[in-house]
Amino acid sequence: MSRLVVVSNRVANLRSANHAGGLAVGLADTLKQREGIWFGWNGAADGVTGGEAQVERVGRAEQVTVPLSREDIANYYLGYANSVLWPLFHYRLDLVDYRPAFFESYQRVNETFARQLAPLLKADDLVWVHDYHLIPLARCLRKLGCRQRIGFFLHIPFPPPDILVASPNHAELVDALLDYDVVGFQTHTDAGNLKAYLGERLSAVQLGDTRFQVGGRNVTIDRFPIGIDASGFAAMTRQADDEVQIDLMRRRVLGRRQIIGVDRLDYSKGLPERLKAFDRLMAQHPELEKSVTYLQVAPPTREEVGAYGDIRAELEALVGAINGRLADFNWTPIRYIHRSVDRSKLAPLMRGSQVGFVTPLRDGMNLVAKEYVAAQDPEDPGVLVLSRFAGAAEEMDEALLVNPYDIDEMARSLHRALTMPLAERRQRHAALLEQVLRHDSKAWLDAFLSALAHRR
Numbered sequence: 167m168s169r170l171v172v173v174s175n176r177v178a179n180l181r182s183a184n185h186a187g188g189l190a191v192g193l194a195d196t197l198k199q200r201e202g203i204w205f206g207w208n209g210a211a212d213g214v215t216g217g218e219a220q221v222e223r224v225g226r227a228e229q230v231t232v233p234l235s236r237e238d239i240a241n242y243y244l245g246y247a248n249s250v251l252w253p254l255f256h257y258r259l260d261l262v263d264y265r266p267a268f269f270e271s272y273q274r275v276n277e278t279f280a281r282q283l284a285p286l287l288k289a290d291d292l293v294w295v296h297d298y299h300l301i302p303l304a305r306c307l308r309k310l311g312c313r314q315r316i317g318f319f320l321h322i323p324f325p326p327p328d329i330l331v332a333s334p335n336h337a338e339l340v341d342a343l344l345d346y347d348v349v350g351f352q353t354h355t356d357a358g359n360l361k362a363y364l365g366e367r368l369s370a371v372q373l374g375d376t377r378f379q380v381g382g383r384n385v386t387i388d389r390f391p392i393g394i395d396a397s398g399f400a401a402m403t404r405q406a407d408d409e410v411q412i413d414l415m416r417r418r419v420l421g422r423r424q425i426i427g428v429d430r431l432d433y434s435k436g437l438p439e440r441l442k443a444f445d446r447l448m449a450q451h452p453e454l455e456k457s458v459t460y461l462q463v464a465p466p467t468r469e470e471v472g473a474y475g476d477i478r479a480e481l482e483a484l485v486g487a488i489n490g491r492l493a494d495f496n497w498t499p500i501r502y503i504h505r506s507v508d509r510s511k512l513a514p515l516m517r518g519s520q521v522g523f524v525t526p527l528r529d530g531m532n533l534v535a536k537e538y539v540a541a542q543d544p545e546d547p548g549v550l551v552l553s554r555f556a557g558a559a560e561e562m563d564e565a566l567l568v569n570p571y572d573i574d575e576m577a578r579s580l581h582r583a584l585t586m587p588l589a590e591r592r593q594r595h596a597a598l599l600e601q602v603l604r605h606d607s608k609a610w611l612d613a614f615l616s617a618l619a620h621r622r
């Protein structure tokens with residue numbers, strides 16, 4: 167069997183991947199079984215780009231991490247990846263901060279990674295590159311003579327041509343994608359957006375369902391919706407610690423229901439709109455006062471990027487204003503936690519919440535939607551209120567799908583979720599759970615790797 171070489175900006179610790187999300191665990195398990203390498207940045211803030219790699223063996227796999235300089239972290243990682251590509255690919259042209267130095271650093275880091283990775287590769291390795299930080303990596307490897315099968319998976323959305331062309335580098339980015347054998351997306355919409363660009367601008371010829379010829383190159387473009395380790399996550403709900411159990415019991419005694427949101431504090435997640443929808447719900451249904459609370463867990467990320475400071479300030483002002491207006495000495499309507507919460511607590515908290523509120527303005531997939539479904543008690547499940555613009559919506563019809571910009575519609579859906587009869591809750595949940603179990607993280611891995619292995 168071919169070795170698997172995974173390349174991503176950050177490398178999950180293969181020794182302690184159990185603490186991370188299902189994706190890291192799934193990839194780590196696969197690597198340990200089939201032999202391979204996980205290559206990426208070591209995460210330190212003060213290295214030298216191109217400096218010595220650290221190699222650590224874990225089982226049959228090797229973890230290879232390399233340093234980056236302060237300047238490249240600022241320009242490649244915080245700059246091009248997170249101030250240009252992240253907002254652009256989430257349809258937020260208003261937040262793109264384009265600077266030529268960012269793109270130069272992005273290219274240089276990809277070239278350096280390729281130079282460090284190339285000598286480690288064997289002829290029949292399968293190389294799997296992850297996410298928007300590393301779009302040019304295959305191009306850089308090919309220039310060094312690497313002929314291995316190389317696949318790319320984009321975890322975030324891919325925008326339609328009209329948005330993509332607002333980037334001065336759109337032609338280079340798409341051209342770089344064509345050096346992969348397989349380009350994978352989360353949804354039909356994302357894959358369709360690349361196909362539309364290729365058709366409109368590069369006169370691509372479709373050779374089969376997923377095979378395209380562009381100039382002399384031949385590329386497979388398909389959707390591979392990412393999943394979670396659903397049974398693993400469900401198992402975690404049964405191990406609530408004392409603190410969580412007390413919280414659940416307290417709410418049961420008081421007859422209080424809970425709406426839960428769990429997101430990195432990112433402007434793509436639609437958090438202010440969610441708070442406004444909760445506020446609207448309370449204004450329209452005063453009978454719900456003291457009987458419903460909204461718990462929003464939103465740990466900080468990428469705080470060095472200006473747009474993240476803005477969203478944090480907006481959110482804190484909203485929470486303060488709504489709580490100030492509605493709270494009573496024995497009821498705090500919104501509990502907002504700006505910290506990371508251990509997954510072993512999150513899972514039982516999701517199970518103990520009657521509504522999962524997942525309404526990003528745009529999201530590649532959104533694993534929280536799937537985790538919420540996996541965490542529910544099938545006999546008495548909660549209801550998922552899900553944004554139409556999350557990739558997960560393509561597969562999760564039985565959720566209450568909403569437009570995350572429409573505050574009234576979200577407030578109505580929250581009310582519908584809180585008053586939904588048991589039979590309907592069960593029927594919707596059963597259908598969603600079946601889907602989450604079938605398209606789990608293992609199915610995603612197998613589908614992508616099989617598509618890559620079948621090239622040539």
Ligand code: ADQ
Nearest residue numbers: 187321392428429430463465506507529530531532533534
């Ligand atoms: P993210 O934007 O990070 O991922 P998401 O898919 O929701 O979004 O995954 C977040 C993960 O982190 C979930 O497993 C969640 O439980 C966990 N998490 C969130 N907040 C947490 C907290 N406070 N404490 C602990 N854990 C927390 C990107 C894309 C998504 C895509 C994934 C995977 O933006 O669209 O689904 O990659 O491809």
